[in-house]
Amino acid sequence: xxxxxxxxxxxxxxxxxxxxxxxxxxxxxxxxxxxxxxxxxxxxxxxxxxxxxxxxxxxxxxxxxxxxxxxxxxxxxxxxxxxxxxxxxxxxxxxxxxxxxxxxxxxxxxxxxxxxxxxxxxxxxxxxxxxxxxxxxxxxxxxxxxxxxxxxxxxxxxxxxxxxxxxxxxxxxxxxxxxxxxxxxxxxxxxxxx
Amino acid sequence: xxxxxxxxxxxxxxxxxxxxxxxxxxxxxxxxxxxxxxxxxxxxxxxxxxxxxxxxxxxxxxxxxxxxxxxxxxxxxxxxxxxxxxxxxxxxxxxxxxxxxxxxxxxxxxxxxxxxxxxxxxxxxxxxxxxxxxxxxxxxxxxxxxxxxxxxxxxxxxxxxxxxxxxxxxxxxxxxxxxxxxxxxxxxxxxxxxxxxxxxxxxxxxxxxxxxxxxxxxxxxxxxxxxxxxxxxxxxxxxxxxxxxxxxxxxxxxxxxxxxxxxxxxxxxxxxxxxxxxxxxxxxxxxxxxxxxxxxxxxxxxxxxxxxxxxxxxxxxxxxxxxxxxxxxxxxxxxxxxxxxxxxxxxxxxxxxxxxxxxxxxxxxxxxxxxxxxxxxxxxxxxxxxxxxxxxxxxxxxxxxxxxxxxxxxxxxxxxxxxxxxxxxxxxxxxxxxxxxxxxxxxxxxxxxxxxxxxxxxxxxxxxxxxxxxxxxxxxxxxxxxxxxxxxxxxxxxxxxx
Numbered sequence: 290x291x292x293x294x295x296x297x298x299x300x301x302x303x304x305x306x307x308x309x310x311x312x313x314x315x316x317x318x319x320x321x322x323x324x325x326x327x328x329x330x331x332x333x334x335x336x337x338x339x340x341x342x343x344x345x346x347x348x349x350x351x352x353x354x355x356x357x358x359x360x361x362x363x364x365x366x367x368x369x370x371x372x373x374x375x376x377x378x379x380x381x382x383x384x385x386x387x388x389x390x391x392x393x394x395x396x397x398x399x400x401x402x403x404x405x406x407x408x409x410x411x412x413x414x415x416x417x418x419x420x421x422x423x424x425x426x427x428x429x430x431x432x433x434x435x436x437x438x439x440x441x442x443x444x445x446x447x448x449x450x451x452x453x454x455x456x457x458x459x460x461x462x463x464x465x466x467x468x469x470x471x472x473x474x475x476x477x478x479x480x481x482x483x
Numbered sequence: 484x485x486x487x488x489x490x491x492x493x494x495x496x497x498x499x500x501x502x503x504x505x506x507x508x509x510x511x512x513x514x515x516x517x518x519x520x521x522x523x524x525x526x527x528x529x530x531x532x533x534x535x536x537x538x539x540x541x542x543x544x545x546x547x548x549x550x551x552x553x554x555x556x557x558x559x560x561x562x563x564x565x566x567x568x569x570x571x572x573x574x575x576x577x578x579x580x581x582x583x584x585x586x587x588x589x590x591x592x593x594x595x596x597x598x599x600x601x602x603x604x605x606x607x608x609x610x611x612x613x614x615x616x617x618x619x620x621x622x623x624x625x626x627x628x629x630x631x632x633x634x635x636x637x638x639x640x641x642x643x644x645x646x647x648x649x650x651x652x653x654x655x656x657x658x659x660x661x662x663x664x665x666x667x668x669x670x671x672x673x674x675x676x677x678x679x680x681x682x683x684x685x686x687x688x689x690x691x692x693x694x695x696x697x698x699x700x701x702x703x704x705x706x707x708x709x710x711x712x713x714x715x716x717x718x719x720x721x722x723x724x725x726x727x728x729x730x731x732x733x734x735x736x737x738x739x740x741x742x743x744x745x746x747x748x749x750x751x752x753x754x755x756x757x758x759x760x761x762x763x764x765x766x767x768x769x770x771x772x773x774x775x776x777x778x779x780x781x782x783x784x785x786x787x788x789x790x791x792x793x794x795x796x797x798x799x800x801x802x803x804x805x806x807x808x809x810x811x812x813x814x815x816x817x818x819x820x821x822x823x824x825x826x827x828x829x830x831x832x833x834x835x836x837x838x839x840x841x842x843x844x845x846x847x848x849x850x851x852x853x854x855x856x857x858x859x860x861x862x863x864x865x866x867x868x869x870x871x872x873x874x875x876x877x878x879x880x881x882x883x884x885x886x887x888x889x890x891x892x893x894x895x896x897x898x899x900x901x902x903x904x905x906x907x908x909x910x911x912x913x914x915x916x917x918x919x920x921x922x923x924x925x926x927x928x929x930x931x932x933x934x935x936x937x938x939x940x941x942x943x944x945x946x947x948x949x950x951x952x953x954x955x956x957x958x959x960x961x962x963x964x965x966x967x968x969x970x971x972x973x974x975x976x977x978x979x980x981x
Contacts, residue, residue, distance in 0.1 A: 306759025309550055316734035320727055357544050365542035368770045375767030381506035382768055382822050386932060388504035403505050410512060414537050421534035446538055
């Protein structure tokens with residue numbers, strides 16, 4: 290069971306990582322194209338080989354059109370895809386110092402409540418994102434340069450948000466079981482002193 | 484309960500949740516959600532915001548820098564540059580008293596120039612430098628403390644994730660902040676080296692000796708660090724010179740370090756997947772805090788708390804320097820408990836309006852006018868200017884008085900009080916950002932929850948945490964001295980911008 294959900298979370302993280310890498314490369318290609326375009330337009334190259342320069346510009350040597358729209362849509366997906374791994378490995382930042390002084394049982398209770406609430410919040414986020422997607426679809430809103438429907442980007446993010454919610458629910462289940470049985474199922478470093 | 488009261492009540496509520504180990508992002512999100520329910524009397528407004536707020540937060544073009552810088556840091560680790568940096572620094576410094584520790588600081592500074600994260604710098608350099616420090620007879624606690632402190636250079640020297648977040652929160656120019664961080668970052672490295680040399684004089688047995696390295700080898704080792712210089716120059720220089728946006732710079736940096744790692748054989752499928760995992764965890768953690776903080780600050784703005792607080796502080800007529808000092812002390816204390824990003828995201832929207840409403844007298848209108856006027860006169864007195872007008876202007880400049888409208892018209896310059904105020908606001912924002920960056924960084928190396936201390940100490944099982952705590956106090960002391968110097972002389976931070 291845990292292996293299954295960890296596998297899912299890792300799969301999403303890799304997917305997000307690939308998208309992030311693709312965006313990095315896209316951005317670099319765009320910068321390269323922009324600089325080459327600048328060089329081709331320069332007096333020096335235009336004077337030296339105008340035919341070649343015009344030809345290269347015509348075949349599309351230049352910045353990638355609407356690159357930052359792709360970056361924005363892509364990175365939103367990547368971040369939603371990163372959440373499951375953070376969730377299942379207990380990677381969120383928290384302050385331990387006071388909780389460490391409380392008893393083991395109280396801590397287990399707090400962890401359960403926190404994780405259940407976290408799952409609820411992740412469900413809320415996915416639900417409202419779906420609402421947002423539907424209203425973007427309803428308005429037929431498109432991006433400025435590339436003219437792709439904005440709801441596509443929402444849909445990609447929604448995929449990540451739904452998986453995050455699923456993993457969140459699973460983790461809530463884990464912490465409830467831990468509280469009921471008193472046995473730690475998923476270690477995340479916080480309970481080392483217990 | 485009025486909206487303002489709900490806003491004020493939200494602080495203790497938030498603190499209680501955070502101390503009950505509720506993840507900080509989640510705590511802010513929850514308090515904001517419930518607070519908005521109360522203030523707007525229902526769920527409509529809060530839920531309506533959520534329809535687009537998660538997407539717009541995560542798809543922010545400027546925030547894309549964060550995952551890119553994180554990936555860049557991991558690629559830099561894989562590329563073996565940490566090794567090259569350490570070898571070069573060791574060659575030049577290693578034979579001195581405490582020299583291997585100084586070399587570790589130097590290498591951390593170099594690594595900080597291509598890595599925007601403190602923890603990654605500490606972890607990477609720890610792996611390289613700890614065994615060497617051991618080998619040359621450096622005491623355990625001294626070695627771990629050195630590397631924990633060195634790790635903070637990862638954020639203090641640009642590029643820096645914390646500065647990116649600060650820039651976005653306060654709507655400042657990222658390139659200018661990076662430039663302003665440069666000198667204080669070098670000062671930090673210098674301060675740590677001084678701390679080391681004091682430490683080894685007080686405790687001579689804490690450091691061993693190491694033979695001199697011939698100059699030929701030193702130069703050869705120095706040549707090996709060229710990829711670091713190239714990437715740093717390209718990223719920070721490119722951003723500053725306007726070749727590309729900060730986000731594009733981060734992409735170039737990530738691609739560049741990735742390429743170096745690929746060439747050096749450090750980047751394989753396994754290590755790439757591993758980098759994705761580490762980046763994924765940190766990115767998700769940071770963005771969840773960003774989301775929670777954004778939501779919380781939206782709620783606070785609804786209750787007018789930041790506005791009221793700024794108005795109150797200004798109307799009380801407190802000295803700006805006193806307010807600044809109190810805020811910095813607050814950060815130092817809270818930094819012992821909370822991580823730097825959460826603290827900045829949580830507090831900057833509250834403190835920044837206060838600071839920016841105060842007059843630090845950093846910019847003097849008469850001085851700006853005098854500069855502009857001298858510039859004109861140096862290029863030749865404008866035609867048709869009466870000689871008595873010129874004399875009047877010169878007297879005004881000499882006595883430090885502001886120029887009249889006619890005088891400025893005669894010179895054809897425009898420098899109004901509004902313009903001077905805008906310059907002052909920007910300079911204060913940048914200066915305050917660098918100060919905050921430093922004080923929250925101190926939190927990474929102060930007990931009880933200094934993350935860098937934990938990371939480095941975990942690498943060295945034989946050293947007791949207490950020994951690390953003791954030795955790190957020298958570095959904390961060096962940090963405090965630096966903060967005082969930078970507060971007293973704002974121009975150290977700002978002169979590269981002027």
